[in-house]
Amino acid sequence: MANVSKNKFNFRKFMGVSTSILTMTLILTQFQNCAPASMDNTPISDSSNSSSDQMRVVDDWQQNKLLFVQPQMVVDDGEEDILLYGICDRKSNDTYEWVVTDHNDEKVHLSGTSFCEGGGFKLVVNNLRSLNCDQEFTVLVTDDEGSQDSMTLTKHCRL
Secondary structure, eight states, X not given: OHHHHHHHHXXXXXXHHHHHHHHHHHHHGGGOOOOOOOGGGOXXXXXXXXXXXXXXXXXXXXXXXXXXXXXXXXXXXXXXXEEEEEEEOTTOOOEEEEEEEETTSOOEEEEEEEEXXXXXXXXXXXXXXXXXXXXXXXXXXXXXXXOEEEEEEEEEOOO
C-alpha cells in the first residue's frame, strides 16, 4: 500500500512540473519573433571591407530624413580616414553630398558623396591630415531635396 501512495506522489509531482513548464512556454512564446527578415532591412556593407562595421535600421522611427548617429566626434592626428554613420529613410536610395567646413562655414576642406542603403548612410572621410589641429569642423550632409544634418568633428593633436 505504501508503494501505491509513493507512486501517486511522484505522478502528482510530475504533473505539477509538467504543467508549470507548459504554462511558462505558452507565456514566453508571445515574446518570440519568428517572422523572417525583410529585404528592406539589409545592413550597409562595404564590398571592399568585410569587417563588422555594419548598421541596421529596423523601424521607421526617426522624424528627420537625414540624421547623424553621433552629434560630435574627436579624432587623433594619426588617423588618416574615419567612417561617419547616419540614418536615412530606408525606402530611399538617394545620393548625398557631404562637406567638411570650418566651424563658421567659410572654407570647405573635404567633400564627397554617399548614398542611403537599408536605412543608413556611411561617409568615408579621407585625408584627415589636411585638417588643422585642435580646431572644430562641421560635417554637413545634404540630399537633393535640401534635407540636411550636421555634426562637429574635432582633430586632436598630441604635443
